[in-house]
């Protein structure tokens with residue numbers, strides 16, 4: 001199991017190694033990261049991997065098409081495309097809705 005820290009929500013969840021983040025988030029009703037198209041074309045799920053990018057899948061073609069290389073360099077990813085591979089990952093994102 002990997003551990004994912006969802007910084008804006010100040011919550012940590014365990015995610016099975018190799019699972020798609022969006023699949024994991026589907027089961028968590030306390031996470032405010034939003035998803036739209038789920039196919040890597042709308043950008044609603046934009047997030048930044050603060051720590052542990054080496055523990056996630058590499059950016060796929062949808063992400064390299066949608067995001068600027070310099071943003072990817074800084075850890076920006078599309079949440080609907082990322083897979084959590086192992087260990088620990090810390091994520092943050094904008095647009096945290098008020099609780």
Ligand code: FES
Pocket residue numbers: 034035036037038039040041042043044045046078079080081
């Ligand atoms: S949900 Fe649309 S790009 Fe991820």
